[in-house]
Amino acid sequence: MSLLxxxxxxxxxxxxxxxxxxxxxxxxxxMDLRSKARTLSGPVSDPSKLPKWNYDGSSTGQAPxxxxxxxxxxxxxxxxxxxxxxxxxxxxxxxxxxxxxIPTNKRAGAAKIFSHPNVVAEVPWYGLEQEYTLLxxxxxxxxxxPTGGFPGPQGPYYCGIGADKAFGRDIVDSHYKACLYAGxxxxxxxxxxxxxxxxxQVGPSVGISAxxxxxxxxxxxxxxxxxxxxxxxxDPKPIPGDWNGAGCHTNYSTKSMRNPGGYEIIxxxxxxxxxxxxxxxxxxxxxxxxxxxxxHETADINTFLWGVAxxxxxxxxxxDTEKEGKGYFEDRRPASNMDPYVVTSMIxxxxxxx
Amino acid sequence: MSLLxxxxxxxxxxxxxxxxxxxxxxxxxxMDLRSKARTLSGPVSDPSKLPKWNYDGSSTGQAPxxxxxxxxxxxxxxxxxxxxxxxxxxxxxxxxxxxxxIPTNKRAAAAKIFSHPKVVAEVPWYGLEQEYTLLxxxxxxxxxxPTGGFPGPQGPYYCGIGADKAFGRDIVDSHYKACLYAGxxxxxxxxxxxxxxxxxQVGPSVGISAxxxxxxxxxxxxxxxxxxxxxxxxDPKPIPGDWNGAGCHTNYSTKSMRNPGGYEIIxxxxxxxxxxxxxxxxxxxxxxxxxxxxxHETADINTFLWGVAxxxxxxxxxxDTEKEGKGYFEDRRPASNMDPYVVTSMVxxxxxxx
Numbered sequence: 001m002s003l004l005x006x007x008x009x010x011x012x013x014x015x016x017x018x019x020x021x022x023x024x025x026x027x028x029x030x031m032d033l034r035s036k037a038r039t040l041s042g043p044v045s046d047p048s049k050l051p052k053w054n055y056d057g058s059s060t061g062q063a064p065x066x067x068x069x070x071x072x073x074x075x076x077x078x079x080x081x082x083x084x085x086x087x088x089x090x091x092x093x094x095x096x097x098x099x100x101x102i103p104t105n106k107r108a109g110a111a112k113i114f115s116h117p118n119v120v121a122e123v124p125w126y127g128l129e130q131e132y133t134l135l136x137x138x139x140x141x142x143x144x145x146p147t148g149g150f151p152g153p154q155g156p157y158y159c160g161i162g163a164d165k166a167f168g169r170d171i172v173d174s175h176y177k178a179c180l181y182a183g184x185x186x187x188x189x190x191x192x193x194x195x196x197x198x199x200x201q202v203g204p205s206v207g208i209s210a211x212x213x214x215x216x217x218x219x220x221x222x223x224x225x226x227x228x229x230x231x232x233x234x235d236p237k238p239i240p241g242d243w244n245g246a247g248c249h250t251n252y253s254t255k256s257m258r259n260p261g262g263y264e265i266i267x268x269x270x271x272x273x274x275x276x277x278x279x280x281x282x283x284x285x286x287x288x289x290x291x292x293x294x295x296h297e298t299a300d301i302n303t304f305l306w307g308v309a310x311x312x313x314x315x316x317x318x319x320d321t322e323k324e325g326k327g328y329f330e331d332r333r334p335a336s337n338m339d340p341y342v343v344t345s346m347i348x349x350x351x352x353x354x
Numbered sequence: 355m356s357l358l359x360x361x362x363x364x365x366x367x368x369x370x371x372x373x374x375x376x377x378x379x380x381x382x383x384x385m386d387l388r389s390k391a392r393t394l395s396g397p398v399s400d401p402s403k404l405p406k407w408n409y410d411g412s413s414t415g416q417a418p419x420x421x422x423x424x425x426x427x428x429x430x431x432x433x434x435x436x437x438x439x440x441x442x443x444x445x446x447x448x449x450x451x452x453x454x455x456i457p458t459n460k461r462a463a464a465a466k467i468f469s470h471p472k473v474v475a476e477v478p479w480y481g482l483e484q485e486y487t488l489l490x491x492x493x494x495x496x497x498x499x500p501t502g503g504f505p506g507p508q509g510p511y512y513c514g515i516g517a518d519k520a521f522g523r524d525i526v527d528s529h530y531k532a533c534l535y536a537g538x539x540x541x542x543x544x545x546x547x548x549x550x551x552x553x554x555q556v557g558p559s560v561g562i563s564a565x566x567x568x569x570x571x572x573x574x575x576x577x578x579x580x581x582x583x584x585x586x587x588x589d590p591k592p593i594p595g596d597w598n599g600a601g602c603h604t605n606y607s608t609k610s611m612r613n614p615g616g617y618e619i620i621x622x623x624x625x626x627x628x629x630x631x632x633x634x635x636x637x638x639x640x641x642x643x644x645x646x647x648x649x650h651e652t653a654d655i656n657t658f659l660w661g662v663a664x665x666x667x668x669x670x671x672x673x674d675t676e677k678e679g680k681g682y683f684e685d686r687r688p689a690s691n692m693d694p695y696v697v698t699s700m701v702x703x704x705x706x707x708x
Contacts, residue, residue, distance in 0.1 A: 001356075002356070005356050005357065005360075008357065009360065079369070081361060081364070082357075146492075155415070156386060158388065158410065158413035158414060159381075159388035159389055159390045159409065159413075159414070160386070160388060161387055161388075161389060161573065161576045161577055161580055162576045162579060162580050162585060162586065163491050163579055163580045163582070163583050163584055163585055164491060164585050165580075166580055169580065170358055170362060171358070173362050173436070173437070174358050174361035174362045174364075175361075176374065176391065177361055177362065177364040177366060177374075177437070178361050178364065180366055180369070180370055180372055180374075180393070181364055181366060181369050181370075186393060187392060187393050188390065188391050188392040188393060189390065189391050190390030190391070191390070193413050224358065224361065227357045227358050228358055297410075297412070297413075297419065307420070309420075309421050309422055309423045309451075310419070310420050310421070310422075311410065311412060311419050311420075311422045312419050312420060318408075318423070319408075319423050319451045323451075
């Protein structure tokens with residue numbers, strides 16, 4: 001279908017100043033991404049210069065039919081890796097016509113926390129490790145697995161190569177480049193322990209941009225799997241039994257933690273997180289109890305445990321951080337389907353404001 | 355899926371200075387290659403300028419879960435033939451956080467031998483002839499063979515052409531160009547005696563770089579078979595019976611051997627190897643006893659035999675070397691699954707240091 005590809009890849013910069021902006025938002029489930037496009041008269045690089053828009057909230061479970069308009073506020077711009085040229089992706093959040101964030105809008109609450117002076121002063125950095133599973137379309141069984149059966153047990157697949165160990169690398173590699181092109185701060189990728197499962201990392205990002213970047217990275221990923229005819233799953237335990245789950249480990253540091261004496265600040269922060277373990281777990285993703293079992297490199301969901309280089313802990317501190325007396329730590333509890341606005345702001349709130 | 359291909363082939367040099375570095379290491383079995391990628395802020399050509407990294411050794415059989423971090427030290431850089439642009443492949447070896455090579459790290463000890471002043475002075479050259487077998491995915495039967503059956507007996511396949519004699523040439527030829535692109539010193543390829551079996555040669559390489567180059571060539575090969583949906587096997591006797599095995603013949607010379615009077619040095623070196631036959635055989639690859647039978651162009655595993663132009667010998671000296679009184683010799687004992695760090699350093703140690 002090269003004629004279709006020719007049209008998709010048309011470089012419009014030769015014929016017009018107009019650009020296409022794809023407005024992206026999160027739907028009523030809190031995990032379903034939605035988007036639609038509009039033409040703008042010329043290139044835009046500042047979100048505040050983009051027009052507000054609206055969508056039919058009654059079609060996404062976010063508004064009643066008789067009063068269906070939900071307003072989109074543009075928050076972050078990225079280059080569009082699919083349309084390229086001067087075309088853009090726009091991360092938005094959703095408000096009522098009266099200007100109130102709708103209930104599923106988690107960004108607004110996070111933005112409040114991240115603009116608190118105590119939090120601003122600490123310059124919180126986040127590194128988010130997004131794990132996900134690729135599934136065959138229609139049968140919803142992992143890519144590379146025999147349909148109706150299972151592959152050999154876990155062992156060879158983590159960072160593995162070869163047609164019998166790595167399934168779907170073309171999706172992963174095109175996602176890596178597409179995100180770099182888009183301006184997302186994607187820092188790496190690796191094949192995961194369960195076959196058909198992969199991970200990418202976004203960061204270090206400051207404050208609210210961690211959430212914006214992870215959501216646009218998830219958007220780009222699902223658009224790519226759409227092209228590939230494969231389904232992406234963010235379920236935290238896609239296959240029950242002796243198969244790893246999928247998480248979104250959240251690496252975190254503040255200015256104080258990154259400076260000399262930071263290790264003590266880190267230990268104090270971990271203690272504060274320990275006191276609010278239940279509240280955090282409740283906000284760390286649905287279905288996480290199927291994943292946090294104490295096996296498969298997790299800590300049991302009811303246990304709060306931290307340790308250096310310990311992958312079976314709730315919170316892991318790297319050896320480098322221990323050795324240098326400063327650095328960052330990794331909260332291993334969040335599930336792959338966590339909302340990064342919620343998780344990043346909650347960690348900042350618990351460790352800085354409480 | 356040309357849209358996916360467009361993304362995989364995006365040339366990021368137009369949009370960013372950032373590059374992607376694929377860090378490669380050897381896993382717990384000593385033959386399983388692993389890799390993961392990270393973003394760097396700009397191009398790097400000197401391995402000592404690359405950051406150390408770490409990986410989850412508990413997922414590769416190289417560390418326990420409670421203390422899972424294994425440190426990667428970058429050792430050699432090659433251009434990435436898959437991502438192209440300024441992106442790179444990095445051959446690494448693995449250390450504990452305390453800085454000790456982990457038990458499966460064979461490069462560290464080889465580097466010690468190759469930095470011994472006597473060895474340095476002799477400028478040891480290696481030419482490694484890597485044989486391998488291509489297998490159909492899922493059934494693990496050689497490519498081109500009827501599933502559940504056998505092709506006609508060996509004879510027509512060695513360097514053969516034609517759809518009934520050469521199976522998988524697209525893999526072999528893309529590997530050849532990819533390696534040249536990457537900067538690997540690949541010196542040739544040929545179809546082998548057993549149908550579905552091929553060989554490539556790397557060299558002449560000096561000292562430790564022989565191992566680095568062979569490992570990255572193996573990595574590129576398995577990444578290419580992954581794309582092709584075919585499995586590569588380095589088993590030394592993939593099919594029992596009247597079918598050739600797969601070796602990694604190691605050609606070797608020192609400065610003294612390459613100079614006038616070198617033939618006497620060669621004979622002395624071969625004698626030294628003969629005295630340590632059992633020790634070398636033990637380090638020349640697992641399963642080699644199935645291959646070194648005395649038939650199919652091998653010498654029996656318990657016999658140490660050398661001869662000019664003799665392919666049934668443990669060590670073969672070429673007619674040119676005999677005629678010119680200097681040159682190199684070929685150790686035919688190593689199996690296809692040998693570790694080149696072990697074999698090259700052991701040959702140097704036995705012939706130069708003992």
